[in-house]
Amino acid sequence: MVTLEQSQPKAGERAYAQLLDEIQSGALPAGTVLAEMEQAARLHVSRTPLREALRRLVADGLVVQQSPRVTVVAPIDxxxxxxxxxxxxxxxxxxxxxxxxxxxxxxxxxxxxxxxxxxxxxxxxxxxxxxxxxxxxxxxxxxxxxxxxxxxxxxxxxxxxxxxxxxxxxxxxxxxxxxxxxxxxxxxxxxxxxxxxxxxxxxxxxxxxxxxxxxxxxxxx
The missing domain is CATH 1.20.120.530 (GntR ligand-binding domain-like)
Structure with missing residues (x-):
């Protein structure tokens, strides 16, 4: 039986991969606000794996944490x-x-x-x-x-x-x-x-x- 702890890494990886693809393709353009509740519901994951995906994207430099509650797709000029x-x-x-x-x-x-x-x-x-x-x-x-x-x-x-x-x-x-x-x-x-x-x-x-x-x-x- 798969536990919540076991499923979350996979969910986090899936959320990261989808968000990465959408940022790179332009489906999520620069400046798009990535609200936790909205994105978690859209990607069908809980907020914990979504936060992990967002942390990875911050580390990649593809999203910016403007405040504890506001994360946006990074600009590129x-x-x-x-x-x-x-x-x-x-x-x-x-x-x-x-x-x-x-x-x-x-x-x-x-x-x-x-x-x-x-x-x-x-x-x-x-x-x-x-x-x-x-x-x-x-x-x-x-x-x-x-x-x-x-x-x-x-x-x-x-x-x-x-x-x-x-x-x-x-x-x-x-x-x-x-x-x-x-x-x-x-x-x-x-x-x-x-x-x-x-x-x-x-x-x-x-x-x-x-x-x-x-x-x-x-x-x-």
Missing amino acids: AHDIRALFEMRRALEESAARIAAERGDAARFAALADELTAARLDGETGRDAYYDLISRFDVELDRAVANDYIASALRTVRAHLVRVRRMARDRPERLTASVAEHLLIARALAARDGDLAAHATHVHLHNALASILANLENEGSA
Whole structure:
């Protein structure tokens, strides 16, 4: 028989996963108030596991505890995005160098083949591309084999999913992103750490520029 104590961790994990998905997808936009009673009822959990989920999201930096009774989805603006990309550059360029040395070249060659064949037609194609990039990240983490770097990257990527939505409707940027990831994958497959790090730098520079331009366009609309 499952006790309340045994079921709560699972309920907390489920509440966390759903809230995380809704924040990252934009279903819960920045500034949304996450009232305990309302969210607990909506997610079909008690308030104890909901509080645990909210504590995890606070630790992730995705929600902000404005007062003991008021929790809101964290804002994200140009300053936050620049800071996020500063961290990404520090982590991902280093990770690319390490992965080129330690990784399985054949795995990255296979990912390069998939990137070559990637199609961005419609929502399905874009979703498939982002799934491929997620698998690329997993392979990169496996190659680096450094729990400290992997933990820091997980935090960055939790925010990155929100930011990626800002470039999702720009087909020209997604097409360029495929080419940039392809160059990174080929450099990793060739065990060329310098090229992998440089290609990562170029990709992050272009991604940031595109996102900031999109924000500026929205602000002037």
